[in-house]
Amino acid sequence: MRGQGTATVTPNRCMICGETNATQTSQCLACAAPMALLHDSIAQDREPQIVSIIGDTNVGKTVYLGFLLDMLTHRAGDFEAIPKGAYSIDLQQTVISNMARRLFPPKTPMEANQWYWAYYQVYQRASQAKWVDLIMPDIAGESLAAEVAAPNTFKVIRNLLNKSAGLMLLTDAALAASGSSQPDFFAVRMLSYIDTMYGTGRNQRINTPTAILLCKADQCPDCFDDPTKFVKANMNRLWNLCESRLSNFAFFACSVVGSLGYATAPQEDYVIPVPLHTALQGVLEPFQWVVDQL
Ligand SMILES: Nc1nc2c(ncn2[C@@H]2O[C@H](COP(=O)(O)OP(=O)(O)OP(=O)(O)O)[C@@H](O)[C@H]2O)c(=O)[nH]1
Numbered sequence: 001m002r003g004q005g006t007a008t009v010t011p012n013r014c015m016i017c018g019e020t021n022a023t024q025t026s027q028c029l030a031c032a033a034p035m036a037l038l039h040d041s042i043a044q045d046r047e048p049q050i051v052s053i054i055g056d057t058n059v060g061k062t063v064y065l066g067f068l069l070d071m072l073t074h075r076a077g078d079f080e081a082i083p084k085g086a087y088s089i090d091l092q093q094t095v096i097s098n099m100a101r102r103l104f105p106p107k108t109p110m111e112a113n114q115w116y117w118a119y120y121q122v123y124q125r126a127s128q129a130k131w132v133d134l135i136m137p138d139i140a141g142e143s144l145a146a147e148v149a150a151p152n153t154f155k156v157i158r159n160l161l162n163k164s165a166g167l168m169l170l171t172d173a174a175l176a177a178s179g180s181s182q183p184d185f186f187a188v189r190m191l192s193y194i195d196t197m198y199g200t201g202r203n204q205r206i207n208t209p210t211a212i213l214l215c216k217a218d219q220c221p222d223c224f225d226d227p228t229k230f231v232k233a234n235m236n237r238l239w240n241l242c243e244s245r246l247s248n249f250a251f252f253a254c255s256v257v258g259s260l261g262y263a264t265a266p267q268e269d270y271v272i273p274v275p276l277h278t279a280l281q282g283v284l285e286p287f288q289w290v291v292d293q294l
């Protein structure tokens, strides 16, 4: 019978953490992953692969993922993408509708039950045409930081990273270019957490394909010319760790805005950036690279 083919899953066993739930719950009671992922994957009769988008708070993960998914559903490049389940559209819609009103989307809450999850069937028309089913959750940077600082605080993150077939590590290039060491340290902490979790020996390296994105590159356009050179110069700790612990990594520059304005309300003492227009650069390339490696 169709739909019963995946031997490793039973209908109420969470795909992310493996916990058995009551059949009716919409989110896993243990880790808050949507149970719809499981039901949709049973319908596909194919094991989906997880690509995790990770990075510090405020680096631009939500914005990046929203635009990426929107490009995929617009058949950008060689891709064609079919969202599985209406929940998969929520992130894309939130980002696009906010940006159309010249607002950045709100910060992702720390609670896992409020994250957006996207499950897409992606078809790549290339020399070797292929289908991949991808699960891409939008994780909050603060939750990632909490898990890295105290492993097992956010079980869902640990399970996701453990199961990831590909990683996209986002870093704030604008902040790094201004001389801050925060982006470098965060990325190094994140990678060393993953390295320890995988328990890779001294002579082995992490072979999960890892794309490292230099976000907000509109603020430091020279990183488009040579992302690797930028990382060596501005995030040298990260570069060294990649070279010694990862076997498959690549650097990419990306940006979603063409120009920014800054606004403040009377009597307010804070200034917010206003995206005056959207200009996507380097959004698809890192994703394409990850899919090519899967
Ligand atoms: N200049 C510039 N700023 C950007 C770009 N993308 C995002 N930003 C800025 O970065 C902020 C944070 O973006 P988000 O996508 O919400 O960041 P996040 O990584 O999801 O943060 P958390 O949800 O807290 O983990 C936005 O509000 C913008 O101010 C970009 O391409 N260029």
Ligand SMILES: [Mg+2]
Binding pocket: 061, 062, 063, 106, 107, 108, 138, 139, 140, 141
């Ligand atoms: Mg976010």
Ligand SMILES: [Zn+2]
Binding pocket: 014, 015, 016, 017, 018, 019, 028, 029, 030, 031, 032, 033
């Ligand atoms: Zn679960």
